[in-house]
Amino acid sequence: MPCSHRRAATCAAFLLLLAAGASQAQTAPASAASTSEPARAGSTAAADPVDLQDIRNFSRVYELVRQAYVEKVDNKTLMKAAITGMLAGLDPHSEYLDKEGLQQLSEDTSGQYSGLGIEVLQVDGGLKIVSPIDDTPAARAGIRSGDSIVKINGKLVDPQNVNEMFQQLRGKPGSRITLTIMHEGSDKLIDMPLVRELISVSSVRLRELEPGYAYIRISQFQDDTAADLQKKLGELIAKNGPQKGAVLDLRNNPGGLLTAAVGVSDDFLDSGVIVTTRGRLPDANMSFSARPGDQLDGAPMIVLTNHGTASAAEIVSGALKDNHRALTMGQRSFGKGVVQTVLPLDADHAVKITTARYYTPNGTSIQAEGIKPDIALADLAVSQADHPPVLISSEADLPNHLANEKASVSTDIDDDGSAADAKLATSDYALAQALNVLKGMALRMPATRQP
Numbered sequence: 001m002p003c004s005h006r007r008a009a010t011c012a013a014f015l016l017l018l019a020a021g022a023s024q025a026q027t028a029p030a031s032a033a034s035t036s037e038p039a040r041a042g043s044t045a046a047a048d049p050v051d052l053q054d055i056r057n058f059s060r061v062y063e064l065v066r067q068a069y070v071e072k073v074d075n076k077t078l079m080k081a082a083i084t085g086m087l088a089g090l091d092p093h094s095e096y097l098d099k100e101g102l103q104q105l106s107e108d109t110s111g112q113y114s115g116l117g118i119e120v121l122q123v124d125g126g127l128k129i130v131s132p133i134d135d136t137p138a139a140r141a142g143i144r145s146g147d148s149i150v151k152i153n154g155k156l157v158d159p160q161n162v163n164e165m166f167q168q169l170r171g172k173p174g175s176r177i178t179l180t181i182m183h184e185g186s187d188k189l190i191d192m193p194l195v196r197e198l199i200s201v202s203s204v205r206l207r208e209l210e211p212g213y214a215y216i217r218i219s220q221f222q223d224d225t226a227a228d229l230q231k232k233l234g235e236l237i238a239k240n241g242p243q244k245g246a247v248l249d250l251r252n253n254p255g256g257l258l259t260a261a262v263g264v265s266d267d268f269l270d271s272g273v274i275v276t277t278r279g280r281l282p283d284a285n286m287s288f289s290a291r292p293g294d295q296l297d298g299a300p301m302i303v304l305t306n307h308g309t310a311s312a313a314e315i316v317s318g319a320l321k322d323n324h325r326a327l328t329m330g331q332r333s334f335g336k337g338v339v340q341t342v343l344p345l346d347a348d349h350a351v352k353i354t355t356a357r358y359y360t361p362n363g364t365s366i367q368a369e370g371i372k373p374d375i376a377l378a379d380l381a382v383s384q385a386d387h388p389p390v391l392i393s394s395e396a397d398l399p400n401h402l403a404n405e406k407a408s409v410s411t412d413i414d415d416d417g418s419a420a421d422a423k424l425a426t427s428d429y430a431l432a433q434a435l436n437v438l439k440g441m442a443l444r445m446p447a448t449r450q451p
């Protein structure tokens with residue numbers, strides 16, 4: 001989800017926001033994206049004139065709907081429906097934005113809005129969950145990536161009312177809503193009563209998994225993500241010292257702003273291309289490169305991905321993977337490799353339209369294919385095996401054993417780290433595996449580079 005764009009209503013999860021004319025990691029005004037449009041439109045019209053018969057057919061259908069539809073429909077509603085349908089017929093991410101849609105777009109970009117905390121995509125006339133946002137009503141209720149919203153407040157979601165139903169997901173803080181959910185791979189309907197909240201999403205969370213190994217969780221890419229990462233990672237290093245390695249968790253990250261994705265990638269790269277975009281308009285052709293300065297100073301990295309890793313999150317994954325800066329682990333990513341630009345029509349209306357494809361540093365398009373991980377991990381949950389008590393587990397348990405002359409009095413020989421590993425593995429199998437691989441990578445680092 002790229003550049004000076006905001007993620008939009010129905011695909012708030014995956015928008016690549018592109019600001020035409022931007023360079024490096026800077027965001028140009030949204031209006032800049034439309035600067036070359038008039039000239040191009042003229043040349044396109046000359047090459048492919050509109051067929052008069054098509055215009056007549058449109059007018060006839062318009063009049064037939066006005067005259068014969070079972071309920072009276074005003075002209076404004078019909079025109080909006082015509083524009084909406086034209087854009088929806090292009091791809092799942094292009095759409096017409098009215099004042100309310102623009103407001104939602106702004107809320108998504110800033111990371112603050114009133115709702116449930118889910119990223120939703122319209123698929124085949126229904127609503128599909130891309131991912132829940134961490135620590136929101138949806139996440140706490142158990143909604144998962146891939147779930148389908150079958151009903152809202154008891155009303156069935158169908159192609160005729162899907163836009164209206166989508167709007168109901170947001171509302172005043174404290175207001176109640178009931179979603180009927182079907183988990184992916186299940187045929188059981190689950191009613192989930194939820195209360196809307198003011199969602200203020202901090203997109204970056206950091207902690208140490210154990211001394212010297214950082215865990216970086218980015219839940220989405222918004223205006224302040226890159227700056228927030230720099231600040232929090234700098235504070236962690238200042239407090240705990242240089243890190244031996246880091247896990248960057250982008251699982252179920254629906255994306256966001258291109259500038260944020262470029263900024264985050266740049267935080268871990270000293271050089272190299274981050275992403276390129278190519279489209280029909282000259283302003284849609286851009287290349288973003290890293291500047292010197294790796295916050296981790298070359299310490300090894302693992303990037304965790306899954307099927308909910310989309311758009312801007314895929315840009316970061318691809319940049320670190322192709323530049324050999326990090327190993328990717330998990331499952332194939334979502335595969336949204338196109339860029340949307342918001343083109344304003346007036347103060348209260350705009351068109352969000354797909355204007356370019358993006359390519360990873362190796363020149364690969366991930367559209368509809370995603371990024372294949374370097375190390376594949378099944379989506380598993382593990383449990384600790386039961387073991388009968390063991391009377392003798394080491395030399396120290398044998399009678400009359402010789403003491404270790406250099407042993408510390410406070411040493412607990414049973415504290416070998418396996419208990420902590422079991423705790424992490426049972427709570428998050430993929431993260432535990434990533435940490436183990438990361439430790440192996442850190443051991444291979446030259447002694448001069450180790451903290």
